[in-house]
Amino acid sequence: MRKHNTQIHNTDNVYAVILVGGIGKRLQPLSKLSRPKPFLSVTKDRKTIFAKTIARISRVLPAENIIVVANKRQARLIRADYPKIMKENLLLEKTSKNTAPAIALASLELKKRSGDALIVVLPADHYIGNESVYLNTLKKGIDFIEGNPKALVTIGLRPSFPATGYGYIRVKNIGAKGGIYKVERFIEKPDIETARKFIENGSYLWNAGTFIFKAVTFLGAVRRLAKGIYGPMKDMRKIEEKYDMLPNISVDYAIMERAYDIYCVKGSYKWEDIGSFDSLKKVLRAEGRSFLERDGKVTKII
Numbered sequence: 001m002r003k004h005n006t007q008i009h010n011t012d013n014v015y016a017v018i019l020v021g022g023i024g025k026r027l028q029p030l031s032k033l034s035r036p037k038p039f040l041s042v043t044k045d046r047k048t049i050f051a052k053t054i055a056r057i058s059r060v061l062p063a064e065n066i067i068v069v070a071n072k073r074q075a076r077l078i079r080a081d082y083p084k085i086m087k088e089n090l091l092l093e094k095t096s097k098n099t100a101p102a103i104a105l106a107s108l109e110l111k112k113r114s115g116d117a118l119i120v121v122l123p124a125d126h127y128i129g130n131e132s133v134y135l136n137t138l139k140k141g142i143d144f145i146e147g148n149p150k151a152l153v154t155i156g157l158r159p160s161f162p163a164t165g166y167g168y169i170r171v172k173n174i175g176a177k178g179g180i181y182k183v184e185r186f187i188e189k190p191d192i193e194t195a196r197k198f199i200e201n202g203s204y205l206w207n208a209g210t211f212i213f214k215a216v217t218f219l220g221a222v223r224r225l226a227k228g229i230y231g232p233m234k235d236m237r238k239i240e241e242k243y244d245m246l247p248n249i250s251v252d253y254a255i256m257e258r259a260y261d262i263y264c265v266k267g268s269y270k271w272e273d274i275g276s277f278d279s280l281k282k283v284l285r286a287e288g289r290s291f292l293e294r295d296g297k298v299t300k301i302i
Contacts, residue, residue: 008060008061008139008142011060011061011062011065012114013114013116013117013118014061014065014118014120014142015061015065015066015067015110015117015118015119015120016057016061016065016066016067016119016120016122017067017068017069017103017106017107017110017119017120017121017122018050018053018054018057018066018067018068018069018122018123018124019069019070019099019102019103019121019122019123019124020036020038020050020068020069020070020071020074020078020124020125021036021037021038021070021096021099021123021124021125022036022071022096023036023037024036024037024038024125024274024275026275026276026277027040027274027275027276027277027280027298029297029299030280030297030298030299030300030301033073035077036074036077037049037125037274038050038053038124038125039074039077039081040301041301042127042274042280042283042284042287042289042301043127043283043287043289044287044288044289048081049124049125049126049127049274050077050078050081050082050124050125051081051082052128053122053123053124053125053126054066054081054082056128056131056134056135057120057122059131059135060135060138060139063084063085063086063089064086064089066085066089067089067090067091067106067109067110068082068085068089068090068091068124069091069093069102069103069105069106070090070091070092070093071092071093071094071095071096072092072093072094075090075092078090091105091106091109093105093243094240094243094244095243095244096248097243097246097247097248097249098248098249098250098251099121099250099251099252100222100226100229100247100249100250100251100253100254100255101229101233101243101246101247101248101249103119103121103211103218103251104218104219104222104226104229104230104233105233105239106119106121107119107215107218107219107222108215108219108233108239110215111215111216111219114215115216116214116216117214117215117216118142118145118146118212118213118214118215119211119212119213119214119215119218120138120141120142120210120211120212121210121211121212121251122210123209123210123273125273125274126208126209126271126272126273126274127270127271127272127273127274127283128269128270128271129269129270129271129286130268130269130270131269133267133268133269134267134269137155137265137267137268137269138155138210138212140179140180140265141153141155141212141265142212144180144212144263144265145212145213145214148263149214149217150214150217150261151213151217151261151262151263152211152212152213152217152218152221152255152256152259152261152262152263153180153211153212153213153262153263153264153265154169154183154207154208154210154211154212154256154262154263154264154265155208155210155211155212155264155265155267156169156171156181156205156206156207156208156264156265156266156267157205157206157208157266157267157268157269157271158205158206158266158268159195159198159199159204159205159206161199162192162195162196162198162199163195163206164189164190164191164192164195165189165273165275165276165279166189166206166207166273166275167186167187167188167189167206167207167252168186168187168190168195168198168204168205168206168207169183169185169186169187169204169205169206169207169264170183170184170185170186170187170203170204171183171184171203171204171205171264171266172184172203174202174203174205174266175202179265179266180263180264180265180266181263181264181266182262182263182264183262183263183264184203185257186207186252186256186257187204188252205264205266206271207252208267208271208273209273211251211256212265218255221255221259222254222255225254225255225258225259226247226249226254226255228246228247229246229247229249229254232245232246233246277293277296277297277298280298281293281298284298284301289301289302290302
């Protein structure tokens with residue numbers, strides 16, 4: 001079996017930013033305000049999805065370099081799952097404003113701590129298999145940004161079926177040696193016919209919602225492309241009072257679909273975004289977890 005070198009050479013300026021997000025509306029009523037999707041337990045070890053996310057990245061980064069962005073209502077759940085989180089590493093939004101403002105908030109904070117901060121943005125609610133392969137993919141993206149600090153990197157995965165619930169990334173010269181490709185464009189969730197064409201074409205990868213970049217590079221893109229975010233956030237002392245003014249917009253819409261110098265690292269690990277009951281049931285069966293369902297919806301995980 002091939003061994004993967006997941007060691008990050010120098011972690012001093014590398015930070016993970018874990019986005020806890022909303023409540024997972026597509027999994028209601030299983031996912032709810034009091035226990036949103038990241039805090040469901042879907043694996044055989046019965047740890048929550050959020051706890052698994054923390055454990056994975058903790059294999060390569062120290063606790064002081066792991067930042068969590070979440071809604072204030074989720075603070076108790078986060079501390080229960082991750083009791084050693086440092087107070088200054090838990091960035092709490094009074095209102096959830098989607099991924100673009102959340103990443104901008106973390107980038108501003110980390111730029112203050114280290115002008116050279118390199119950020120790995122991770123969703124807190126995805127299922128990952130082949131952890132060493134996954135961590136090696138992140139390392140490849142980190143190494144690329146260290147050599148290309150003006151670039152933005154995303155992770156893409158080869159589609160295994162014509163999914164209509166995922167976004168796609170069109171890349172140039174797929175198959176070229178190295179597994180890092182220039183991004184031509186981002187595409188939102190397609191209809192089934194379009195998704196089939198994407199798979200036949202071969203130049204499209206699933207958008208795994210993971211990004212790697214220097215904090216200063218991302219903030220430069222926000223200043224150019226998302227003035228509605230950058231303006232209210234310029235003064236860190238007034239972020240609390242101005243956060244409600246921020247648009248509710250994803251990083252894909254606000255930045256990635258309009259920025260230049262974007263690259264995609266192709267990953268080959270098992271992945272589910274658990275964004276539907278079908279996806280959830282697939283994970284539960286793979287992990288040997290029993291569940292109750294009604295009308296196709298999982299009502300209880302046993």
